[in-house]
Amino acid sequence: MSATDQILTAAAAALDHPDAREVMRLSTADWLACGIAGRHEPVAQSVRALVESEGGQGQATLFGSGRAPARAAALLNGAASHALDYDDTHFAHIGHPSVAVLPAALAVGEMQGARLSGVIDAALVGCEASIRFGVLFGRAHYQAGFHQTATAGAFGATVAAARLLGLSSDATNHALSLVTTRASGLKSQFGTMGKPFNAGIAASNGVEAALLAQAGFTSASQALDGMNGFLATHHCDGMAEQQADPWMLSISHKFHACCHGLHATLEALATLPGTDPASISAIEVITHPRWLTVCHIPEPQTGLQLKFSYRAIVAAALLGHDTARLDTYTDALCHDAGLVALRDKVEVRADETLAETEAVVRIETPGGITEAHHDLDAPMSVDSRKARLAGKVAALVGEDVADAIWQAIEADDLSSISALM
Incomplete structure (x- = not known):
C-alpha cells in the first residue's frame, strides 16, 4: 500500500471515533469565530478585492458578505480565518489544519448542497490527512522554510473537497497527485499578510485539484514519492511516524491571542x-x-x-x-x-x-x-475543551453570535452558518 493510500485509510478511520468527530465540531465553531472576527483585517480586504474583481458564479459564501466561485471563496475564507493567527494548531507537524481544510470543505459543501454534518465529516478526514501528510513531510521540510499550513494543508483540503464531490479512489489520487505541483507556502512570509494568505492558497489549491480531477484531469502516478516528486524536492523526511489513534484528538486550540x-x-x-x-x-x-x-x-x-x-x-x-x-x-x-x-x-x-x-x-x-x-499535549477532555472554547468564541464575536454558532452546529444547519459568515 502506498504512503498516500495508508494516509487516506487512516484519515477516514477518524470518522469511527466519536471524540474525534466532536473535536472537529468544536474546531468548526472556533474557525468560524476566527473568520468572523478576522473578516475586516487588511489581508481579508485585499483578497476580497481580488475575488470580487474576478466575478464569476456565486457558489459559496464569503466571510463578510457576498458569494463567489468555490475556489475563490476558499481563498478568501482561508486568509480571513487565519488573519488573527488565533486558530487551531497541531504540533506533530507544526501546522494550522482547520484554516486550510474547512474553507475548502465549506465551499465545496455549499456548491454540492451538503448538510453541515457532511462538511464537518469531510473536514475531519481532511484535517486528519493534513496532519498525517505533514508528519510524512517531517521537520526537515518545516526547518527548510516550508509552511506546513500551506503545504500539508493543501493535501488535506484536497482530501476534504474530493470527499464532498464523491470522487472515486482513482480520481482522488489524481487530485492529490495534482496538488503536489500546487502545494506551496514559505515561512519567510511570517509576520506579514503572506502568512494568512498561505492558508487561503492551501484551501484554494485543494478545491482546484479536486474539481479538475472530477472533470477527468489526470496526473503523475508517483508525484508524491517518485523521482522528482514532492518528497524528493521539498526537503521531506519521507518517514511517516504515524499513530493508530486520530491525530485530531491532540489538536491544540488557542486560548490566548498570542503566539x-x-x-x-x-x-x-x-x-x-x-x-x-x-x-x-x-x-x-x-x-x-x-x-x-x-x-x-x-x-x-x-x-x-x-x-x-x-x-x-x-x-x-x-x-x-x-x-x-x-x-x-x-x-x-x-x-x-x-x-x-x-x-x-x-x-x-x-x-x-x-x-x-x-x-x-x-x-x-x-x-x-x-x-x-x-x-500543551496533555490530554484534555472534550467537555473541558468545549468549555474553554465557549469562552473564547464569545470573547471573539460576542455572546449573541457565539450562541448562534453553537445552535447552528447542533442543528446541523449549514445555511445558518453561511448567514453568520
Missing part, C-alpha cells in the same frame, strides 16, 4: 496561586530552544510584538490582563510603567530536554519559590 509558543507558559502560570506582583523579585521561564527565535522579543514596543514576547506576556498575565482578548495587545500596554518594571524581572532560558509543547515557570517572592509546569 502559540507562549501558551504553555501562560497555562503553567494560571495554575500558580495568586501572587501580588509587587512582592515578586524574580521570574524564570524555561522553554524549548526553538521558541527563543520565534517569540522572545525582550522589550516589545507594539501590540503585535507583545504577542511574541515571553517577558512582556508573563508580566501582563500577572498584572491581570486578559491574554485571551484581542484588545489586550496594544502599544500602550507595552509602555505601561508597571508592566515594564515586572517584565524586566523575567528571565527566559532554553532547555532542550523539554518538548516544544512544554514550559516551566518559577516565581520568587520573600516567601519562597513557586513552580509550575504545563504541556
Whole structure:
C-alpha cells in the first residue's frame, strides 16, 4: 500500500471515533469565530478585492458578505480565518489544519448542497490527512522554510473537497497527485499578510485539484514519492511516524491571542496561586530552544510584538490582563510603567530536554519559590475543551453570535452558518 493510500485509510478511520468527530465540531465553531472576527483585517480586504474583481458564479459564501466561485471563496475564507493567527494548531507537524481544510470543505459543501454534518465529516478526514501528510513531510521540510499550513494543508483540503464531490479512489489520487505541483507556502512570509494568505492558497489549491480531477484531469502516478516528486524536492523526511489513534484528538486550540509558543507558559502560570506582583523579585521561564527565535522579543514596543514576547506576556498575565482578548495587545500596554518594571524581572532560558509543547515557570517572592509546569499535549477532555472554547468564541464575536454558532452546529444547519459568515 502506498504512503498516500495508508494516509487516506487512516484519515477516514477518524470518522469511527466519536471524540474525534466532536473535536472537529468544536474546531468548526472556533474557525468560524476566527473568520468572523478576522473578516475586516487588511489581508481579508485585499483578497476580497481580488475575488470580487474576478466575478464569476456565486457558489459559496464569503466571510463578510457576498458569494463567489468555490475556489475563490476558499481563498478568501482561508486568509480571513487565519488573519488573527488565533486558530487551531497541531504540533506533530507544526501546522494550522482547520484554516486550510474547512474553507475548502465549506465551499465545496455549499456548491454540492451538503448538510453541515457532511462538511464537518469531510473536514475531519481532511484535517486528519493534513496532519498525517505533514508528519510524512517531517521537520526537515518545516526547518527548510516550508509552511506546513500551506503545504500539508493543501493535501488535506484536497482530501476534504474530493470527499464532498464523491470522487472515486482513482480520481482522488489524481487530485492529490495534482496538488503536489500546487502545494506551496514559505515561512519567510511570517509576520506579514503572506502568512494568512498561505492558508487561503492551501484551501484554494485543494478545491482546484479536486474539481479538475472530477472533470477527468489526470496526473503523475508517483508525484508524491517518485523521482522528482514532492518528497524528493521539498526537503521531506519521507518517514511517516504515524499513530493508530486520530491525530485530531491532540489538536491544540488557542486560548490566548498570542503566539502559540507562549501558551504553555501562560497555562503553567494560571495554575500558580495568586501572587501580588509587587512582592515578586524574580521570574524564570524555561522553554524549548526553538521558541527563543520565534517569540522572545525582550522589550516589545507594539501590540503585535507583545504577542511574541515571553517577558512582556508573563508580566501582563500577572498584572491581570486578559491574554485571551484581542484588545489586550496594544502599544500602550507595552509602555505601561508597571508592566515594564515586572517584565524586566523575567528571565527566559532554553532547555532542550523539554518538548516544544512544554514550559516551566518559577516565581520568587520573600516567601519562597513557586513552580509550575504545563504541556500543551496533555490530554484534555472534550467537555473541558468545549468549555474553554465557549469562552473564547464569545470573547471573539460576542455572546449573541457565539450562541448562534453553537445552535447552528447542533442543528446541523449549514445555511445558518453561511448567514453568520
